[in-house]
Amino acid sequence: MNTPLANRKAMVVDCDQETLSLTAEALHSFAPGFDVATANDPAQAIAWLDTFHPDVLLVSETIAAADEGALAARVRDDERTRHCKIIVVSEAILDGKGTDRRPAGADATLVKPLKLPLLLQTVRGILDH
Secondary structure, rough: OOOOOOEEEEEEEOOHHHHHHHHHHHHHHOOOOOOOEEEEEEHHHHHHHOOOOHHHHHHHHHHHHHHOOOHHHHHHHHHOOOOOOOEEEEEOOOOOOOOEEOOOOOOOOEEEOOOOHHHHHHHHHHHHH
């Protein structure tokens, strides 16, 4: 099943301005009507969540670790955003033993540098489930 992306919302949270801009631009061009908000830090993202209720949240692992899961908890605890899927964007998702170290609460992970086809495939796939 391919979920229509019009009227869907995404939030991108990353302290790296280049990654933030490129990811937001890719998602904006993904489908007509796909709405994207950006934030540079967890506090800004949490403030956005009062009025912007994303279907998917892409958050850098650095930010997810720095706020000790507060952003993910806020998303999961609010009935308006509970449906939101969380994608953690990491420098690497493997630990020293080669095993996946997906952060708790993440529905998917992506590795920087982001490959746009994989980003868009992951967003579509996660919204289809």
